[in-house]
Amino acid sequence: MRLTEYPVQGQTVTIHVVETEEDLPAFQEFIYQEQGLLAHDCETTGLNWWDASAGTFHARLWQFGTADESYVIPVEKGLVFQDAARWALRTARRLIAHNGTYDLHVAEECLGIPMEELAPKSWDTKLIAHLVDPRAVKEQGPGLKLEELTRHYICKEIADAVKGSMTVIAAELGVKKADVWPVIPLQHYGFNLYAGMDPILAYRLFKILMPKIPARSRQRGLVPWEHRLAHICAKIERTGYLLDSKYAKEQSEALGREQERWEAVARLHGVENVNSNAQVIKALTEQGAVLTKKTKKGNLSVDDAVLTSIGGPLVEAIIGAKRANKWRATWFDRALAGQDQDGRVHAAINSCQAKSARMTITGAVPAQTLPAGDSYVRHCFLAEPGHVTVSSDYGNMELRVLAAFSGDRRMIGAFQRGLDLHQITADAAGVPRKAGKGTNFVATFGGGWKAIVEQYGVPEVEAKKAVKAFWQTYPGVKRFSDRLQREARRTGYIYTGTGRRIPVDPKRIWAALNYFIQSTSRDITARALIELDRAGYTQYVRVPVHDELVFSFPAEQAEELAAKTARIMEITLKGLLIPVDSEIGGQSWGSVLDLEASKH
DNA sequence: ACGCGGGGCACC
DNA sequence: AAACGGTGCCCCGCGT
Numbered sequence: 001m002r003l004t005e006y007p008v009q010g011q012t013v014t015i016h017v018v019e020t021e022e023d024l025p026a027f028q029e030f031i032y033q034e035q036g037l038l039a040h041d042c043e044t045t046g047l048n049w050w051d052a053s054a055g056t057f058h059a060r061l062w063q064f065g066t067a068d069e070s071y072v073i074p075v076e077k078g079l080v081f082q083d084a085a086r087w088a089l090r091t092a093r094r095l096i097a098h099n100g101t102y103d104l105h106v107a108e109e110c111l112g113i114p115m116e117e118l119a120p121k122s123w124d125t126k127l128i129a130h131l132v133d134p135r136a137v138k139e140q141g142p143g144l145k146l147e148e149l150t151r152h153y154i155c156k157e158i159a160d161a162v163k164g165s166m167t168v169i170a171a172e173l174g175v176k177k178a179d180v181w182p183v184i185p186l187q188h189y190g191f192n193l194y195a196g197m198d199p200i201l202a203y204r205l206f207k208i209l210m211p212k213i214p215a216r217s218r219q220r221g222l223v224p225w226e227h228r229l230a231h232i233c234a235k236i237e238r239t240g241y242l243l244d245s246k247y248a249k250e251q252s253e254a255l256g257r258e259q260e261r262w263e264a265v266a267r268l269h270g271v272e273n274v275n276s277n278a279q280v281i282k283a284l285t286e287q288g289a290v291l292t293k294k295t296k297k298g299n300l301s302v303d304d305a306v307l308t309s310i311g312g313p314l315v316e317a318i319i320g321a322k323r324a325n326k327w328r329a330t331w332f333d334r335a336l337a338g339q340d341q342d343g344r345v346h347a348a349i350n351s352c353q354a355k356s357a358r359m360t361i362t363g364a365v366p367a368q369t370l371p372a373g374d375s376y377v378r379h380c381f382l383a384e385p386g387h388v389t390v391s392s393d394y395g396n397m398e399l400r401v402l403a404a405f406s407g408d409r410r411m412i413g414a415f416q417r418g419l420d421l422h423q424i425t426a427d428a429a430g431v432p433r434k435a436g437k438g439t440n441f442v443a444t445f446g447g448g449w450k451a452i453v454e455q456y457g458v459p460e461v462e463a464k465k466a467v468k469a470f471w472q473t474y475p476g477v478k479r480f481s482d483r484l485q486r487e488a489r490r491t492g493y494i495y496t497g498t499g500r501r502i503p504v505d506p507k508r509i510w511a512a513l514n515y516f517i518q519s520t521s522r523d524i525t526a527r528a529l530i531e532l533d534r535a536g537y538t539q540y541v542r543v544p545v546h547d548e549l550v551f552s553f554p555a556e557q558a559e560e561l562a563a564k565t566a567r568i569m570e571i572t573l574k575g576l577l578i579p580v581d582s583e584i585g586g587q588s589w590g591s592v593l594d595l596e597a598s599k600h
Numbered sequence: 601a602c603g604c605g606g607g608g609c610a611c612c
Numbered sequence: 613a614a615a616c617g618g619t620g621c622c623c624c625g626c627g628t
Contacts, residue, residue: 167602176601275623277607295607303608326609326622334621354618358612362620369610369620398612447616455616467614514617518612522618546612546618603628611619 001026004193008200009155013068015196019187024084027071031064031088039096039203040064040089042075042106043195045182049102050240050340052109059110060186064088065199067207072196074186075110086111089118098146098202100124101234101351108238115238119231125149125205127226127352132212134355135503144353150201153208158197165194220499226352229526232533233349233359233544240344241365241542242382242552244588248332251376255328262321269314274321277302284310331370331377338364347543351526356519357500359544367543367550375590375597381542383552383587390562391592392569392582393548396421397524398444398517404573405497405520408476412576429469431462439466443477444517446510484512497573498523521547524578528569537565542589550589558584 002017018027031038043061051057060076062085075082089095089107097103100122104115129149135141142152151159169190170177184191213223266274270283280302281291289310293301307315338345345364353360361367370377383389394400399421403411414421426436438456445451449463458466471478484494488504494512495501497520504512525544532538532549540561542550549569553561562582569580585592 171601178602273624275608277624297606299607301607322608322623329623330610330621356618358618360619366610366620368612371610372612442616445617446614448614450614451616508615508617510615511617518618521612548612601628604626605624607624608622610621612617 002192004189004196006193006197008068008158008204011068013070013197013200015193015200016069016071017187017192017196018071018073018081018084021080024080027064027073027084027088030069030071031091034064034066035092037066037094037096037203038064038088038092039066039070039199039206040092040103041097041195041198041202042103043181043191044106044110047102048338048340049105049109050344050346052106054341057109059106060181061192061195062088063195063199064092065196065203067200067203070196070199072192076186082111086113089113093121095122096125096199096202096206097122098125098149098198098205100126101230101237104231104234105238115231115234119227119234122227122231123206124227124230125202125209127230128206128209128213128223130352130357131214131217131222131226131500132209133503134357136355139355139505141503146198146201146205149205149209154201154204158201162194162197162201165190169194214495214499214501216495216499217501222499225526225530228530228533230351232529232538233351235533235538236541236543237346237349239539239542240340240346242384243335243339243343243345243364244380244382245336245339245343248336248380251380252328252332252336255324255332259321259324259328262317262324265317266314266321269317271314271318274318275325280318283314287312287314327371327377330366332380334366335364335380349544355502356515356522357526358518358522358546361543361545365543367545372593375588375593377590378593379588379590381589383542383589385587386555387552388555388558388587389542389585389589389592390551390553390558390565390582391548391585391589392551392562392566392580394521394524394569395579395581397521397547397578399440400576400578401497401520401524401573402444402477402480402513402517404576404578405516406474406476406480407574408474408480411474411477415576425466425470425473428473429462429466431458431466431469434458435462435466438463439470443467443470445514446508446512481513484516485509488512496520496523524571524573525549527571531568532565535564535568537561537568540565 001023004015005012041063042059044059048057062073062075064071073081073085075085107113108115126144133142137143137148147159147163170180271279281300291300293306295301335345347361347365348363350360414424422437423433425440426433435458438452438458442451449467452458452463453460488494493501493503496516502515540551542552566580566582571578583592585595
C-alpha cells in the first residue's frame with residue numbers, strides 16, 4: 001500500500017494506493033466503515049465502454065472515497081482486485097459519482113454488475129450541481145464538469161492541479177493527451193494521485209451541493225426524478241441504435257468523391273483550402289466581389305447567404321466542397337467510427353445538460369442535429385430486423401406550454417378549438433400567415449421584428465405590425481412574461497413549471513420567458529420517458545429529440561404500441577392537452593421522413 | 601502539440 | 613419600446 005497525503009481546504013486527505021492482495025483487507029475495512037455513503041470513480045483505457053466485450057476497452061483503476069480518504073484499486077491487475085471493487089460497489093448502501101452514468105456503464109461491462117442494481121442507490125453530483133446552478137463557465141456559472149465544480153465550490157489550486165496533471169503525465173510519457181489513458185503505467189504516482197482525488201472531490205461536492213438545492217426543487221421531487229431519468233437514458237444508451245453501415249460507407253465515399261471534385265474546381269480559381277475564410281475572402285475580392293456583411297466580431301462574413309448572393313463557379317465549388325466535407329465527417333464517418341461489434345452505435349445522452357436542463361445527445365448519433373429536411377442521413381439508423389421505426393412528437397409543445405402557463409384565454413381557446421394559431425396572429429396584424437408563424441416562434445425566444453425579418457424573410461413593415469399585434473392579441477402572455485421578468489429582476493432567478501430554478505442574466509432579462517417555456521417543455525418529454533419506463537417501454541426507445549421520441553417497434557404490433565405509447569406521452573396541463581402524433585415508418589428512421597414527404 | 605475562440609452550420 | 617432562446621461539431625488560425 002502506498003499512502004499519499006494531499007492538502008484540501010486546509011485539511012489533509014489521504015490516498016491509499018492498493019498494490020498487492022495484502023493491501024485489500026485494509027480497503028475492505030474502509031468499505032465496511034463507510035458503506036453508508038461512498039463516492040467512487042473509475043479510470044479506463046478510453047471512453048468507448050461498448051467495446052469492452054471486443055477486448056479493446058477495459059477498466060484500469062477503481063477508486064472509492066469519502067471527504068478525506070480514498071482507496072485506489074488496480075482492477076486491471078486481475079480478478080482479485082476486480083472482485084474487491086465489485087464487492088465494494090455492491091456493499092455500499094449509497095454511491096456518489098460525478099457523471100455516474102459513465103461509471104454505471106463501465107461497472108456493467110467490465111465488472112458484470114447490471115446498472116439496474118447500482119442505479120437506484122446512486123447519486124450524481126453533475127445532476128445535483130445542475131439543480132443548484134445550471135450555468136456553464138462561459139456565462140459566469142460554475143460549470144458542470146468535476147474540475148469546474150471543484151474550482152467553483154472547493155478551491156482553484158486543486159482544480160488546476162487535477163486539470164494539469166494528465167497534461168504533465170502525457171508530456172512526460174511523450175504521448176498526446178488523448179492517448180495517455182491506455183498507456184500510462186498502472187502504478188504511476190501522478191496517475192494514482194489524480195485518480196484518488198476524484199472520489200474525494202465528488203464526495204465533498206455532494207456535501208456542499210445538497211444543501212444548496214433550491215427548496216422548491218427539492219419539494220417538487222426533482223432530485224430523485226432527475227436520477228431516475230438519467231438511469232433511463234443510460235439504458236437507452238446501452239441499447240444503442242442499429243447502423244446501416246453499408247449505406248453509411250457508400251454515402252461517405254460518395255461525399256468524399258464529391259468533395260474532391262469541388263475542391264479541384266476551387267483550386268482552379270485560386271482557393272487551396274475552401275475551409276479557410278481568409279482565402280475565400282481574398283479570392284472573391286480579387287474577382288471583384290464587394291463584401292459588406294460583418295460577423296458578430298466585426299470581420300467580413302462569407303456565410304452561405306453572402307456566397308449565394310455572389311454566385312458563380314468558385315462560390316458553387318466552395319459551398320459544394322464545404323458541405324460534402326462537413327456532412328461526410330459529421331454524420332457518416334462519425335457514425336461509422338462509433339460502431340460496436342454488433343454494428344450498433346451508442347449516443348451519449350446527457351440527460352440534464354443545457355441551462356434549461358434540455359438534454360444534449362452527442363457522439364455517434366447526434367440525434368438533435370441530424371438534417372431534418374431530408375431523409376438522407378437518417379436512413380443510416382435502423383429499427384431492429386422485423387421492427388419498424390415510429391416517431392412520436394408533441395404538437396406545438398412550446399406554444400401550448402406558453403398558453404397553459406400564461407393562462408391567456410385567446411391562445412388557450414385557439415388550441416382547444418383546433419384553430420390555426422399562426423393564422424390568428426397573422427389576421428390580428430393583417431399580415432400573411434408566414435409572418436404570423438414567425439412572430440409566434442420569435443416571440444417565445446424574446447426576439448423582435450428584426451429576428452422575424454432575418455429568420456423568416458418577412459418584410460420589415462409586416463414584421464413590425466405582427467410583433468405589435470402579438471402582444472396585444474395575447475395579453476395573458478404579456479402579463480406572464482412581465483411577471484417572470486419582475487421575478488428575475490428581483491431575485492435573479494425564475495422557477496419553471498416543475499419547480500426548477502434558472503438564473504437569468506439581468507442584461508438579457510427578456511430571456512426569462514424562453515427559459516420557462518424551454519425548460520418546462522423539456523420536463524414534459526422527460527416525464528414521458530419516465531412514464532414509458534414505468535410501463536416497460538424503454539427497450540423500444542432509440543433516441544429522444546426535444547419534443548420527439550423515436551422508437552423501434554415489432555412491425556406487427558407497431559400500430560398498437562405507437563398508440564399506447566402516444567397516450568402515455570400525452571399530458572394535460574392546466575386543462576390544455578399537449579397532443580402527440582405518431583408516424584409509423586419502415587425499417588430506417590429516414591423512411592418516416594419519406595412517408596411524411598409523400599403525404600404532401 | 602494542444603487549447604481555445606471565432607465562423608459557420610446542423611437542429612428544436 | 614425593444615430585446616434571438618437553447619445546443620454540438622468541424623474547421624481555421626493563433627497563442628502558449
